[in-house]
Amino acid sequence: MTRASTPRTTPAPHPRGRRRPRGSGRVPAALLLPALLGLAFLVLPLLGLLVRAPWSALPELLTGTEVWQALRLSLLSATLATGVALVLGVPLAWLLARTEFPGRRLVRALVTLPLVLPPVVGGVALLLVLGRNGILGRWLDDWTGITLPFTTTGVVIAEAFVAMPFLVISVEGALRAADPRYEEAAATLGASRLTAFRRVTLPLVAPGIGAGAVLAWARALGEFGATITFAGNFPGRTQTMPLAVYLAMESDPEAAIALSLILLTVSIAVLAGLRDRWMSTP
């Protein structure tokens, strides 16, 4: 099967498995040096955390119920937020990549806005729309008595708001890199647009969707500003791990470092596990 030689914009691995370019000689120093510097820049701060971690106090910290509550809530809400992002984000990415409509560029810019919005501002914006006195939240409160702030649902909403752009950008890039002729071929064979999307497009861009979902999940897991502003901070209900870490920093920096390590360990384990499950070819 020949592939269109468009540049890939997603970090998805080659679907043919691991193909090493042959005949690559030595790595040029002009690339190796900045690459190693970049690696050190990203990894050294984490090593600093490991060095400063209060290993002796770890067991005691790990027995606290609040830690597990926060960790469970973090994993649950990040996963749900990723689900929301997938359900809403993949169709949105398809719309941006495969259809022409006036103002598409503007829509794309708007979609990426939560990426650059300061998180706290994002939280306030959510409150102004979905809060008890918000534009939509007021109706919701009047008609159903449901208020979103200070609930676990609020946490998921805040995280999805911040994380969804990552997914949309990844999937849109994958769609642009995928050859549209397959979809056209499916259409000539009588498939409806929806069937072509389901049976042809989705499998083609699955690695891109996987990569985007992982990015979105990681972003949701670390989300702090929008969450505390929109959902507040209440142990067991809206206190995710980053919130617990922030407050621990106020009183006991060592505990905060330990909590961060737990979060790091769990997220690395999950991401590594997912990579093998999802992102390799069967």
Next chain:
Amino acid sequence: MRSVRRLLAASAVLALAAGLTACSSSGSGSASNSSAPARPEVKGTVTVFAAASLKESFTELGKRFEAAYPGTTVTFNFGGSSALAQSIVSGAPVDVFAAASPATMKTVTDAKLTGGDPTVFVRNTLEIAVAKGNPKKITGLKDLSGVKTALCAKEVPCGAAAVTALNAAGVQLTPVTYEQDVKGALTKVELGEVDASLVYRTDVKADSAKIEGVNFPEAAKAVNDYPIAALAKAPNSNGAAAFLGYVGSADARRVLTEAGFQTP
């Protein structure tokens, strides 16, 4: 009160000593009164780290200080007291530190970084912040159990004070959120997401367009002391001493009490 006077005296002595060692003092009269120490010695940038709740009043004090000591600039870093204390301990070049609680100042004194003992220069008390017009008719702490309330987290000074006040009143209260700082607790009332929150009097005063405060008697049991100190390694020690002296002056006390602080 005595501590402030001692501060003033100390800064006057420092400034005088500096004046004596300077070779070209332009005939400064030796009759320096205690409120205006010999001036030519105080110059350059004075770096002040101060608790977020001091933002409005200290910005004003900074302007007045610069007017009183030409040739000086005061640069402020406002933030959560614990975060500021952490960065001072990590070696930030700071002249003066004003914290919102003795506990956060202790982080710095424990690291032996203060020049001299910190002194308490103002006190802050709690009020119940409610929306303008007090729609829920809240009169005291006991009314809070029936409405949506935001408290500060117990890890930050305003949260610790809230716990003390609630215990003094014997009120059991489950808020909907424990906010990371006092401004967060205030924003939630401003946007109408909660009916009430426990914040400082000074915050209510600074936000009087949208918020009003309800006084309650138990606030007297949960008074927050604000200590201030010059740093031992202050890059501008003369400036630090002069600023400390100025914060203790009658002029500065007026600004601080207008903002809603009590002076000891």
